[in-house]
Amino acid sequence: MSLDDATRLAHDLKLRRLRRERNGRLMKHAFLIGVSCIMLYPLLWLLSASLKPENEIFGNIELWPSAFQFQNYTKGWHALPESFTIFYVNSTIVTVLSVIGNLLSCSFAAYAFARLRFTGRNFFFALMMMTLMIPYHVVLIPQYVQFLQLGWVDTYLPLVVPRFLASDTFFIFLMVQFFRQLPRELDEAAMIDGCSPFKIYWAIILPLSLPAMGTAAIFSFIWVWEDFLAPLIYLNDIKSYTVPLALRLFLDQEGQSAYGQMFAMSVLSLVPVVIFFVLFQKLIVRGIATSGMK
Amino acid sequence: MAGLTLRNVGKSYGALQIMQGLNLDIHDGEFLVLVGPSGCGKSTLLRMIAGLEDITDGTIAIGGKVVNDLPASRRELSMVFQSYALYPHMTVAKNLAFGLQNFRMPRSEVERRVAEAARILQIEPLMDRKPRQLSGGQKQRVAIGRAIVREPKLFLFDEPLSNLDAELRVQMRAELASLYARLGTTMIYVTHDQVEAMTMASRIVVLRAGKIEQVGTPQELYTRPQNLFVAGFIGSPKINMLAAEVRADGERSLARVAGFADFALPGLATRDSRLTLCVRPGALHVGGGEVASEGTIRLVEYLGNETLLHVALASGQVLLASIYGQASYRAGQTVPVGFDLADLHYFDASGQRLEPEMPAPVPAQAVSGSA
Amino acid sequence: MKRFIARNAPGYIFLLPWFLGFFLLALGPILASLYLSFTRYDMVNAPRWIGLGNYEYMFMRDRRFWKALEVTFHYVVLAVPARLVMALAVAMLLDKGLRSIGLYRAIFYLPSLLGASIAIAILWRQLFDANGVVNQALASLGIQGPEWLTNPDTSLYTLVVLAMWQFGSPMLIFLAGLRGIPRDLYEAAEIDGTPRWRQFTRITLPLLAPVIFFNLVLQTIDAFKTFSSAFIISNGTGAPADSMLFYTVYLFNEAFKFFRMGYASALAWVLLIIIAIFTAAAFLTSKYWVHYENERD
Numbered sequence: 035m036s037l038d039d040a041t042r043l044a045h046d047l048k049l050r051r052l053r054r055e056r057n058g059r060l061m062k063h064a065f066l067i068g069v070s071c072i073m074l075y076p077l078l079w080l081l082s083a084s085l086k087p088e089n090e091i092f093g094n095i096e097l098w099p100s101a102f103q104f105q106n107y108t109k110g111w112h113a114l115p116e117s118f119t120i121f122y123v124n125s126t127i128v129t130v131l132s133v134i135g136n137l138l139s140c141s142f143a144a145y146a147f148a149r150l151r152f153t154g155r156n157f158f159f160a161l162m163m164m165t166l167m168i169p170y171h172v173v174l175i176p177q178y179v180q181f182l183q184l185g186w187v188d189t190y191l192p193l194v195v196p197r198f199l200a201s202d203t204f205f206i207f208l209m210v211q212f213f214r215q216l217p218r219e220l221d222e223a224a225m226i227d228g229c230s231p232f233k234i235y236w237a238i239i240l241p242l243s244l245p246a247m248g249t250a251a252i253f254s255f256i257w258v259w260e261d262f263l264a265p266l267i268y269l270n271d272i273k274s275y276t277v278p279l280a281l282r283l284f285l286d287q288e289g290q291s292a293y294g295q296m297f298a299m300s301v302l303s304l305v306p307v308v309i310f311f312v313l314f315q316k317l318i319v320r321g322i323a324t325s326g327m328k
Numbered sequence: 329m330a331g332l333t334l335r336n337v338g339k340s341y342g343a344l345q346i347m348q349g350l351n352l353d354i355h356d357g358e359f360l361v362l363v364g365p366s367g368c369g370k371s372t373l374l375r376m377i378a379g380l381e382d383i384t385d386g387t388i389a390i391g392g393k394v395v396n397d398l399p400a401s402r403r404e405l406s407m408v409f410q411s412y413a414l415y416p417h418m419t420v421a422k423n424l425a426f427g428l429q430n431f432r433m434p435r436s437e438v439e440r441r442v443a444e445a446a447r448i449l450q451i452e453p454l455m456d457r458k459p460r461q462l463s464g465g466q467k468q469r470v471a472i473g474r475a476i477v478r479e480p481k482l483f484l485f486d487e488p489l490s491n492l493d494a495e496l497r498v499q500m501r502a503e504l505a506s507l508y509a510r511l512g513t514t515m516i517y518v519t520h521d522q523v524e525a526m527t528m529a530s531r532i533v534v535l536r537a538g539k540i541e542q543v544g545t546p547q548e549l550y551t552r553p554q555n556l557f558v559a560g561f562i563g564s565p566k567i568n569m570l571a572a573e574v575r576a577d578g579e580r581s582l583a584r585v586a587g588f589a590d591f592a593l594p595g596l597a598t599r600d601s602r603l604t605l606c607v608r609p610g611a612l613h614v615g616g617g618e619v620a621s622e623g624t625i626r627l628v629e630y631l632g633n634e635t636l637l638h639v640a641l642a643s644g645q646v647l648l649a650s651i652y653g654q655a656s657y658r659a660g661q662t663v664p665v666g667f668d669l670a671d672l673h674y675f676d677a678s679g680q681r682l683e684p685e686m687p688a689p690v691p692a693q694a695v696s697g698s699a
Numbered sequence: 700m701k702r703f704i705a706r707n708a709p710g711y712i713f714l715l716p717w718f719l720g721f722f723l724l725a726l727g728p729i730l731a732s733l734y735l736s737f738t739r740y741d742m743v744n745a746p747r748w749i750g751l752g753n754y755e756y757m758f759m760r761d762r763r764f765w766k767a768l769e770v771t772f773h774y775v776v777l778a779v780p781a782r783l784v785m786a787l788a789v790a791m792l793l794d795k796g797l798r799s800i801g802l803y804r805a806i807f808y809l810p811s812l813l814g815a816s817i818a819i820a821i822l823w824r825q826l827f828d829a830n831g832v833v834n835q836a837l838a839s840l841g842i843q844g845p846e847w848l849t850n851p852d853t854s855l856y857t858l859v860v861l862a863m864w865q866f867g868s869p870m871l872i873f874l875a876g877l878r879g880i881p882r883d884l885y886e887a888a889e890i891d892g893t894p895r896w897r898q899f900t901r902i903t904l905p906l907l908a909p910v911i912f913f914n915l916v917l918q919t920i921d922a923f924k925t926f927s928s929a930f931i932i933s934n935g936t937g938a939p940a941d942s943m944l945f946y947t948v949y950l951f952n953e954a955f956k957f958f959r960m961g962y963a964s965a966l967a968w969v970l971l972i973i974i975a976i977f978t979a980a981a982f983l984t985s986k987y988w989v990h991y992e993n994e995r996d
Contacts, residue, residue: 062792069789070806073864077813079832080822092828095835143717152710153703162717165725167978169924171947172967175735175960176728179742199720206717219413222380223474227427228401231709237426241417260816262927267955278817282931285821293825300818311812315805318812322868323875382706397702 084297091293103294107302110295114283116272118299121280128193128265128276129258135197136205136254137247143200144209145235149221159210166203170263178267192268193261197254205250208321212246213239249321252314256307277303330391330404330481330514331356332377338385339369339376339538346372347538350386354516355530359508362518363525364535365561370518371486373535377516378484379403391481401430405482406475410490412467414459420470421446421455424477445473448507465496472504476511485517489524501527522562526550534558556679559606565636567673568612568647570605586643588621594669594684598676606673609650614639614657617666623647625661630654639665729971736965741958753965764966766941767949774855774945775922778862783914786866790873791903804871811867819861820931824848827857848932851942858943861928869914876910877903916981923974926951946970 083091086099111118147159181192224234262278284296332354339347347369354360362370375381379400387394395403414423428438446452449469489497525532526546534541542554553559559567572583581593623639635655640646674682738746757764793800826832827847834844845853888898926947937944954963
């Protein structure tokens with residue numbers, strides 16, 4: 035009898051605990067959904083504003099346009115002295131070259147730091163880590179003078195060439211972290227199997243580091259795509275503008291009340307980033323976690 | 329196939345000298361096992377032979393040719409790693425062929441050798457799999473396969489069986505032995521497992537702290553350990569060590585071991601008055617012996633084909649006795665315990681072996697009692 | 700010698716691009732910047748040595764320099780803790796007992812990826828317009844919102860809100876850190892009847908201290924470098940009344956609007972030193988406070 039009671043009590047307690055846990059979970063979900071809405075609202079508002087008629091954009095927190103103004107996109111595309119086709123081509127050239135440069139030069143350096151033995155390795159690694167901290171603004175002026183003297187201003191060279199010289203040290207760090215996790219015996223087996231250091235890099239390390247290379251590629255794509263300061267300094271001719279510089283032109287034209295078009299082009303500028311994010315979310319998340327944790 | 333010569337080989341990391349003046353001749357076609365406690369430098373030595381570590385002193389010669397400055401790939405050897413180190417992104421077939429292709433071998437020859445290795449190791453059905461789809465034993469075979477396709481002059485093994493479970497380890501041990509019998513190539517094998525060392529080696533090198541303690545056949549190491557370290561390291565259960573004090577008594581020397589009556593020693597070439605006497609557990613007699621005392625059984629460990637008795641002497645020292653089959657002893661019992669002089673190993677104060685001037689015949693059971 | 704080359708050549712060859720980059724794009728420019736900071740240089744005439752003139756002007760007479768410092772520190776002090784607290788709170792919610800956190804994680808991280816873009820800066824200007832969405836929302840609650848961007852007292856807060864909105868990447872790092880805390884610690888605490896708050900202060904915080912430290916250093920350095928959003932939202936000037944005159948914006952304008960390259964270089968060096976001092980201080984004290992929590996445990 036008492037045993038029965040005890041069992042019933044235990045069962046009761048368990049039910050209550052489960053119910054409490056479920057309620058807790060529901061509360062959490064409710065809260066998280068609320069936060070999600072706040073987080074997404076600005077983006078959704080941007081999207082809706084890009085489709086709204088001009089008079090609905092301001093003083094209106096509603097997201098659904100009364101009429102869809104798709105011409106904001108078609109008109110916006112040609113609203114500036116040059117069409118956005120040119121800006122997208124420019125951005126694509128700069129971004130693709132930069133990504134290639136980052137991947138090559140940073141993986142070279144990371145391979146040396148993570149896998150090769152040479153005099154002064156630790157010293158150079160420490161130097162490299164210190165450059166991670168240096169604000170771009172500190173090197174900006176001398177770099178500008180340097181590139182001006184080379185006659186590179188108003189070309190893409192100041193944007194692209196540094197990336198072939200491993201100037202984005204963050205990616206070296208990210209790749210070193212990854213390369214170090216690969217078993218060293220693989221390199222040794224490959225050495226005995228007749229591989230040169232370059233062959234080990236090419237045939238063993240790189241194929242096994244596709245996740246890290248993917249993460250680096252995605253981040254460098256996004257960062258270069260969104261980069262504003264360097265293009266602002268080095269590109270003067272509107273024909274060579276990248277997309278962010280072009281968007282800024284809309285601001286200078288304020289008063290001409292082309293907000294819908296400005297927002298439409300803003301939305302388009304974010305599209306590649308969002309697509310990459312959706313496709314490669316896992317790599318991005320893992321990349322942040324591994325580069326953050328030693 | 330080739331022999332290997334190490335002359336005055338040394339290795340240091342900066343000021344830290346971890347190996348010094350090492351000399352070793354490895355005969356052509358020999359199965360040499362490097363054994364020792366962890367940190368003794370056995371793996372480092374193997375990696376120095378392989379060319380994965382620089383040597384800081386001396387010379388290494390393979391087949392009479394000095395290879396100090398040759399990179400690993402040109403030393404005509406292959407190596408099996410503890411973790412197997414199979415290339416995870418390549419199929420088994422590609423893993424086997426990769427090295428050969430690096431040496432620009434004609435394709436037909438690559439295919440012939442890969443097929444041959446696959447046949448010998450019975451891994452033909454696995455050729456299209458990636459390493460992560462293989463079991464531990466299969467990975468091990470592929471790793472060995474990758475070593476034999478190279479048809480090297482020298483095989484190096486770095487604790488290749490230590491990642492396998494006990495049953496598989498015994499099986500692979502036998503297969504390695506038969507592979508060796510078939511190929512007859514010089515093999516150098518690093519292990520910390522003395523059973524592997526005793527069962528497979530033509531000769532064993534016992535290393536400690538970067539120094540060679542003894543080189544010899546398994547029998548030599550077991551029956552005539554050159555120093556206390558080897559005596560203690562080789563043989564399981566561990567050898568019993570007794571501290572003895574020696575004094576002259578006319579013509580004879582008398583030894584005093586705590587707990588035993590004094591006994592006369594055979595003639596030994598030493599002036600040390602403190603010796604260490606060792607006796608294998610299999611040679612320790614429960615119930616008698618030429619030199620005998622009494623002890624209390626502390627623990628009885630029944631192992632099936634033998635029984636281990638832990639016997640505490642009056643001095644407090646615990647001796648191990650191994651008795652064939654099942655014994656009817658129980659803990660707490662007081663028993664006579666002793667040994668015969670012929671079964672003793674003598675070591676001087678510095679731990680070096682002393683030979684009695686009238687060498688005693690080696691009892692047969694001491695040899696068969698290994699493993 | 701021959702052996703030295705053979706041993707080291709592969710490493711140096713693979714490092715060659717980085718070596719070039721380091722000397723030409725980092726070390727060289729930093730030293731050049733140091734030199735320029737002692738000169739007057741307008742890019743037309745050759746640099747003229749004026750000794751400590753730039754620094755003297757900066758510290759003694761330049762009110763805008765001090766204003767820029769004040770704005771930047773103000774921003775760092777507000778934005779970094781706000782972002783980190785937000786990140787940690789959300790990470791803890793996501794860490795425990797929820798399945799399907801992937802979607803939330805994605806939604807919370809997305810703004811961090813987009814946040815640096817000009818499009819978002821443009822959007823932010825409109826959200827905080829006097830007639831913008833924020834004030835509309837406040838109005839529906841019966842609150843009269845300020846003219847955020849034209850009022851010097853409020854303009855900086857729009858950027859703080861923008862920083863909070865981008866709590867995604869510290870959140871991901873916190874999540875990874877929380878995953879590393881063994882579950883059985885909490886179970887043991889649960890059995891001992893430890894209240895939730897004490898579990899947080901006695902288990903989570905001490906064990907997370909290294910991650911918090913890492914995030915703090917990273918986010919602070921980042922905050923000092925804030926440029927694009929401030930530049931766009933303040934129309935490139937730091938207006939109104941220099942209330943958004945971020946250090947980097949001031950530096951940019953001195954250099955590329957007024958071509959006072961020498962003075963701008965001096966500004967750059969002061970920024971470098973501030974960041975270096977901060978980082979060094981963080982690392983020097985980290986042993987103390989990161990450990991301190993552990994020992995109390």
